[in-house]
Amino acid sequence: MRNVQLAGKTVPLIGQGTWRMGEDSQRREQEIAALRLGLEMGLSLIDTAEMYAEGGAETLVGQALRGVSEPYCLVSKVYPQHASRQGVVSACERSLRRLGVDRLDLYLLHWPGSHPLEETLEGFETLRASGKIGAWGLSNFDLGDLADADLSNCAAQQVLYNPQARGIEYDLLPWAQQRRMPIMAYCPIAQGGRFLEHPALQAIAVRHRVTPAEVCLAWVIRSTGVIAIPKAVDPVHVRLNARAATLELDSEDLARLDQAFPPPTRKQRLKMV
Numbered sequence: 001m002r003n004v005q006l007a008g009k010t011v012p013l014i015g016q017g018t019w020r021m022g023e024d025s026q027r028r029e030q031e032i033a034a035l036r037l038g039l040e041m042g043l044s045l046i047d048t049a050e051m052y053a054e055g056g057a058e059t060l061v062g063q064a065l066r067g068v069s070e071p072y073c074l075v076s077k078v079y080p081q082h083a084s085r086q087g088v089v090s091a092c093e094r095s096l097r098r099l100g101v102d103r104l105d106l107y108l109l110h111w112p113g114s115h116p117l118e119e120t121l122e123g124f125e126t127l128r129a130s131g132k133i134g135a136w137g138l139s140n141f142d143l144g145d146l147a148d149a150d151l152s153n154c155a156a157q158q159v160l161y162n163p164q165a166r167g168i169e170y171d172l173l174p175w176a177q178q179r180r181m182p183i184m185a186y187c188p189i190a191q192g193g194r195f196l197e198h199p200a201l202q203a204i205a206v207r208h209r210v211t212p213a214e215v216c217l218a219w220v221i222r223s224t225g226v227i228a229i230p231k232a233v234d235p236v237h238v239r240l241n242a243r244a245a246t247l248e249l250d251s252e253d254l255a256r257l258d259q260a261f262p263p264p265t266r267k268q269r270l271k272m273v
């Protein structure tokens with residue numbers, strides 16, 4: 001599996017998302033099994049958030065990690081409404097309890113909120129100094145949201161990125177690459193479903209004897225410093241997502257995707273879900 005440095009750890013270019021996990025007790029065993037399968041397949045980066053199932057996803061991730069020896073890389077996110085100087089510390093401690101761990105590798109502010117960013121960053125630095133987090137980062141921040149912030153310790157940005165949402169290529173992606181700040185691409189397969197039936201994705205998938213989802217993931221991680229965090233509960237999906245890290249798209253594939261999903265030629269507002 002190809003790797004990148006994130007928050008001081010070596011992580012795979014494809015990780016595991018957990019949004020919508022932990023919401024339904026009937027799916028619990030399947031979700032835990034999916035995360036464990038992903039870990040076995042080398043998808044050792046897990047992304048979660050206090051928002052997901054209102055803590056339920058973190059509890060589920062904690063169960064999936066029980067008995068698993070490191071190395072894995074654990075990322076969670078704080079709600080903007082909890083992101084005051086002290087609130088961020090308390091929220092992190094709650095997340096740690098749910099996850100059953102002493103430390104998060106990376107803690108992100110989920111999206112811009114009303115607490116001044118500098119206060120949130122002070123809270124993050126307190127957590128870092130106490131060892132409760134290894135590093136901090138941001139999510140859903142456009143360049144305009146970052147104007148005066150001291151980002152010298154910002155370890156990552158997590159944003160929406162897939163072939164039909166390429167806006168970050170215009171400004172945010174080169175900005176992050178210049179700073180060697182990894183981008184964690186969320187919704188890397190545009191939440192699956194009908195999007196994967198797009199003729200361009202299908203044609204490239206046939207050419208390489210893979211699936212359209214793998215094409216999508218290989219496309220997302222083609223740029224330096226971009227990590228994809230697909231969420232998958234179906235074990236077939238988990239295996240395919242792990243395999244996608246070995247797919248190399250060539251210039252013909254990339255040109256075809258550029259034609260189907262043109263790159264941005266001017267500033268676009270950062271998309272969010």
Ligand SMILES: NC(=O)c1ccc[n+]([C@@H]2O[C@H](COP(=O)([O-])OP(=O)(O)OC[C@H]3O[C@@H](n4cnc5c(N)ncnc54)[C@H](OP(=O)(O)O)[C@@H]3O)[C@@H](O)[C@H]2O)c1
Nearest residue numbers: 017018019186187188189190191192213230231232233234
């Ligand atoms: N920071 C943020 O604001 C933010 C926002 C959204 C998401 N995220 C993070 O990013 C992660 C990924 O985003 P997402 O979950 O919204 O969307 P996604 O990963 O693009 O898509 C997930 C959907 O695709 C399906 N799928 C997964 N692998 C597949 C494959 N190989 N072939 C076909 N279908 C496949 C999944 O089905 P099954 O589950 O049935 O396998 C699920 O329905 C989230 O889980 C979360 O951790 C962060």
